[in-house]
Amino acid sequence: MRDVAIIGVGMIPFGRRDEDSLLDMLAYASLDALDDAGMSEKGVDAVYVANMGAGILQHQTSVASALVDRLSLQPAAADTIENGPASGASAIKNGVLAVASGYYDTVLVAGGEKMREVVGWKATDFVATMTHPEVEYPYGITLPGMAGMFTRLYMEKYGLTQEQLIAVAIKNQKMGALNPYAHVNMVITREGIYESPDAAVNNPVAADPLRFYDMCPVSDGAAAVILCPLEKAREISRKIPVLIAGFGQATDTHTLQEREDPTDLKAVTLAAEQAFRMANLKPKDVDVAELHDAFTILEVAESEHVGFFKKGEGGKAAEKGETSINGKIPINVSGGLKSRGHPVGATGVAQVVEIVFQLRHELVPKRQVKDAKVGFTLNFGGFGNNVVAFVLRRSE
């Protein structure tokens, strides 16, 4: 297997982008990445598009072929990859395998989703199409519903508190307000939201015990990366190459109820273990991590399952500030899904783009993790039924 590096990244600000089509967003992010790699005038060998919902939301298929056309990248090969909210990381993984095999030298991976066309219950319903088609979806379970039940179990088993989840929400909105790509730029405080007399109105219960500010927004957005063999990185691009040091992907039962212990996110643990083993690194070697905080509980649970903290310690660590930018292990310095937003097909790519910014030391001081050399991403499909992890390393 050849070592694979990221030599270019691109992203557009997430949020409500009524003026842009899905194809527009994918094209802008892709051009940004090609530009970043210094490859605007060159083509690529293959294109992977990560997208979950164009069929349902835009009544559109063959998005990868349309993107190649839009960018005049013919005759590059093009495929669309779907793995629910982990589509982005799955697409990068397949791009990495394609380059690692020796078949392709340059691959563009672009993830995007245009979700704001449906809001309210229709957005929740769209996301619920990833639940089991026979034993979950027909009975009306939603992802927030699953997350609420999961939180309750976590509280009972590990003593997780609402205060600990609030610490995650406040941290991620604080960091998102510093991120020009973030959907939500609003700083929240205990006094302003949680202790306000209007809290019941402004932060209503969504799926008990989770409230409004425990949830990521519904966003439009796109992000892109360019991959090539590490050995060719410096001749193709002037940017500091970021090595895909390790990756892993694991599945679990599609339904929560079939899991022996529903608080045990086995696929998260396995995907992370695979990635760390391949990279020959350990969780303690990670300088900065992007976890999949579609709900605040997920950041806490994932921080334990990937090995940053022992089971039951993640919430306390967040409360003590150990996961903030100056803490022991900075998590979601980007603002996470909670603030950057969660255009499902884009998220896994956006996580990797953020880590590349961090490892290239390109961010403003308030957002830059000092001397970051090793990064980690976790992209969570379904309710943990298909999880993809990456360990990335700055290549000096």
Added chain:
Amino acid sequence: MRDVAIIGVGMIPFGRRDEDSLLDMLAYASLDALDDAGMSEKGVDAVYVANMGAGILQHQTSVASALVDRLSLQPAAADTIENGPASGASAIKNGVLAVASGYYDTVLVAGGEKMREVVGWKATDFVATMTHPEVEYPYGITLPGMAGMFTRLYMEKYGLTQEQLIAVAIKNQKMGALNPYAHVNMVITREGIYESPDAAVNNPVAADPLRFYDMCPVSDGAAAVILCPLEKAREISRKIPVLIAGFGQATDTHTLQEREDPTDLKAVTLAAEQAFRMANLKPKDVDVAELHDAFTILEVAESEHVGFFKKGEGGKAAEKGETSINGKIPINVSGGLKSRGHPVGATGVAQVVEIVFQLRHELVPKRQVKDAKVGFTLNFGGFGNNVVAFVLRRSE
């Protein structure tokens, strides 16, 4: 790159399968393939699902994760690949790259589509979601419409005749009637259909000059293959390994009107060239081929573009019987899309399954191409905007 072999294949009869869900069909074909490889009791490292329309047709996403769950293949990695009607070949290609890279040893690729839930204009509309979302779809162009215009141009430029297209239809329905997996088992004759006084009713114009019997049916179906490194094939399975000797994938302009010469299917030529170059073989070395005859015209045009015949000679060759089972180059001995049916996500996988049957010499004499050693498949996405080709070789 490691050489990759197919060590198991599975398929279910295509047609109208009201009693089966999409997941049922994918599971049946996958179990058939695992069984064929002698791997029923073993797992696989990764699963790829080829599907175009579950979002639109079944309001369902994350099909690959659901299939892993259904088959109890956790923690195997799982991704869904979409490339319109070429989704099947794209999924196999990505499975091949994954094994070739050295990262995975055993990969299941299953393609499926449940299309009969929508018939008539809704089926045509579903397929049209692969046209360009801005400059084609909103104006009402459909795939049959494109094929009709393409046929007219081909007739004008190359002197293609309706008689030649009829020869393709008769050949493929004759062969499909011998294939237990085929949707359509009806033999058609010149007298019975084309020269019948009821021809205008029974074979009406669909998209002039194409008529009803120039089109593939709308089908449900699924097919699957198991991949592994060639060097491990004999220790994993008792079946004669079929080597993926070469493959290629190329894109063209998404819209027909942007092509300098709309009769020139550049992506078909390029994908085939790539596959033959990698295999170090030539079109004349092919013993049996599966081409993408969603419309009779496509079999003729593809047979020329991949190099079996000179431009303008494909129709004549079909009329002379050169593409029938005992001809110079047997094409669509399975009955093709025309008879086997065209459940879009399944088709590219089904083509490869048919060639594996042929190269393992497992078919009944009327369907078996004698001593077949080299096979070829062509899976056509969009209207030739994203094409995938394979050269397969019996590995003695």
